[in-house]
Amino acid sequence: MNNKRTYPQWFLLIPLVLYVVFFLAPSLLGIAYSFTDWNARSIKGINFIGLENYIEVFTSNKDYTLGIFNTLRFALVSNVVKLIPALLLAVMLHENLKGKNVYRTIFYLPSILPFLIIGLVFTSILNFKTGLLNTALDFLHLDFLKQKWLTDLAVVWNSIFGVDAWRGIGYCMTIFLAGLNAIPKSYYEAASIDGANFFHKFFYITLPMLSSSIMINLVFGIAYGLKVFDIVYVLTNGGPGHATEVVTTYSYQLYANGKYGMSSALNTILFLVTAVIGVLVVKGMSKQEVQQ
Amino acid sequence: MKKFQLQTVIKHVVCIILSIIVLAPLYMVLINSFKSKTESARMSLSLPTEWFFSNYAIVIEQGKLLQGFFNSFLYAGVSTSIAVLTCAMAAFVLCRKRTKLNKGLYFFILSGLFFPINYVTLVKILTTFGVANTRLGLIIAFTSSMIPFCVFVIRNFIITIPVEFDEAALIDGAGPVKLFFQIIVPLIKPVLITVFILEFMGVWSDFMTPLYLSGSSSMWPMNLAVYNFFGKMTSNWNYVFADIVLTCLPVILLYIVGQRYIVGGLTSGGVKE
Numbered sequence: 001m002n003n004k005r006t007y008p009q010w011f012l013l014i015p016l017v018l019y020v021v022f023f024l025a026p027s028l029l030g031i032a033y034s035f036t037d038w039n040a041r042s043i044k045g046i047n048f049i050g051l052e053n054y055i056e057v058f059t060s061n062k063d064y065t066l067g068i069f070n071t072l073r074f075a076l077v078s079n080v081v082k083l084i085p086a087l088l089l090a091v092m093l094h095e096n097l098k099g100k101n102v103y104r105t106i107f108y109l110p111s112i113l114p115f116l117i118i119g120l121v122f123t124s125i126l127n128f129k130t131g132l133l134n135t136a137l138d139f140l141h142l143d144f145l146k147q148k149w150l151t152d153l154a155v156v157w158n159s160i161f162g163v164d165a166w167r168g169i170g171y172c173m174t175i176f177l178a179g180l181n182a183i184p185k186s187y188y189e190a191a192s193i194d195g196a197n198f199f200h201k202f203f204y205i206t207l208p209m210l211s212s213s214i215m216i217n218l219v220f221g222i223a224y225g226l227k228v229f230d231i232v233y234v235l236t237n238g239g240p241g242h243a244t245e246v247v248t249t250y251s252y253q254l255y256a257n258g259k260y261g262m263s264s265a266l267n268t269i270l271f272l273v274t275a276v277i278g279v280l281v282v283k284g285m286s287k288q289e290v291q292q
Numbered sequence: 293m294k295k296f297q298l299q300t301v302i303k304h305v306v307c308i309i310l311s312i313i314v315l316a317p318l319y320m321v322l323i324n325s326f327k328s329k330t331e332s333a334r335m336s337l338s339l340p341t342e343w344f345f346s347n348y349a350i351v352i353e354q355g356k357l358l359q360g361f362f363n364s365f366l367y368a369g370v371s372t373s374i375a376v377l378t379c380a381m382a383a384f385v386l387c388r389k390r391t392k393l394n395k396g397l398y399f400f401i402l403s404g405l406f407f408p409i410n411y412v413t414l415v416k417i418l419t420t421f422g423v424a425n426t427r428l429g430l431i432i433a434f435t436s437s438m439i440p441f442c443v444f445v446i447r448n449f450i451i452t453i454p455v456e457f458d459e460a461a462l463i464d465g466a467g468p469v470k471l472f473f474q475i476i477v478p479l480i481k482p483v484l485i486t487v488f489i490l491e492f493m494g495v496w497s498d499f500m501t502p503l504y505l506s507g508s509s510s511m512w513p514m515n516l517a518v519y520n521f522f523g524k525m526t527s528n529w530n531y532v533f534a535d536i537v538l539t540c541l542p543v544i545l546l547y548i549v550g551q552r553y554i555v556g557g558l559t560s561g562g563v564k565e
Contacts, residue, residue: 278406
């Protein structure tokens, strides 16, 4: 078979050009501009200023480093609080349970809603005086649990993680369910004959067989976590103070204030962190591919 | 047997509690969107004492929602169609002709799954092409940003299609274009629909891209219009909620219609072939 004629290379043209010009090039260009003083007022020209933007990121009193730390923290914690419950739910809903399809549909529902909308809805729900959450706690006589969810430094991050979990658990659960469907039932039957209990089965069959689903969830989850913007921007806009600021919210502020060079520097740091993680993951995937 | 039943009961209790946690906020939004301003401010779950269906008419008029709906539909429809079609073609070649170059290109595209988009410089590049602050510019940005995901998922599906189909078509004298559109596309239709739905909803939900890239309010998609409306109407939760309902309705309908494909797609994308 003549491969060259059957599978013409020009089929790749449009996606490749769009990807390179409008996705990759901005990132690379961003690296270049992060070494300049480019801003809204630089009509005359843009000057090379070396590492100055980066020095400012790490030394200024504007807590940019806190933003970087918060981003990493969000990427890590938000995944832990989503993946563990999602896995347990998936295991539960995988077995025969009446109405499990209804439950699945309901649990997945939040992940199709726009982040912005979820943020808006929860600013109302988490409102200290009138919000649904505190009202519900009153109703259940659990008033001692009432909090200033979005303004108290001690709980604001938990609120963000909670909202994100509300949105994302169903999605992770669906991916786990797909993985569970692919495990042959005979494995469990054989284990039962050998006298394995639920925990044996879970740790020695389910978890190892789910490794690719766990991987997919982690990869997409971490990539999403590092790029998080909408939920934080709408829920807290980085507040109270700068406590919940992340890299993307800082970078948007800098952009809005016309400090394009600084904004690019922050973006570049985020780009490098995700690039390192991304390359590691893609390498892992290509290894898997070779093995097949 | 008794133990088994107890387990089932516990499972149902857990599931019902979780369902309430998921549904209560949505119910609250829906029910309060029909209330008066003062009543909606209390955000209770009770039925409205008087139903204000007019909230919706007011929101559509003042919130620029028709314009927003048109924009969202245009952005999501056009960019997703282009991306799905062209990425399917690319994924087909990447999958069938595994030269060293193509393997490299595949992982090169795949790495885009992780990178954040640098909007600051994207605006500059769009300006260079003369499409900054235009709907076309936004469509280009949306299309480009979904390429890695589309290529990744569609390629994973094409792998499962036996090469024999191609060979049979070639013997019948089909060229590559005919082979792709008449043989391959019908075979991979499920994954194309899945990716289309997921990415359509993705664009519909995207807040950051239009926030950076749309210059004038006439270009706002629905959710940016909602956000702006919220900024102006913070005390009118009834309007804000009505606005939210209207914005979510299209994606919820799409979800109900295409649920089968979404779950199927997560399966094919999520599990190694």
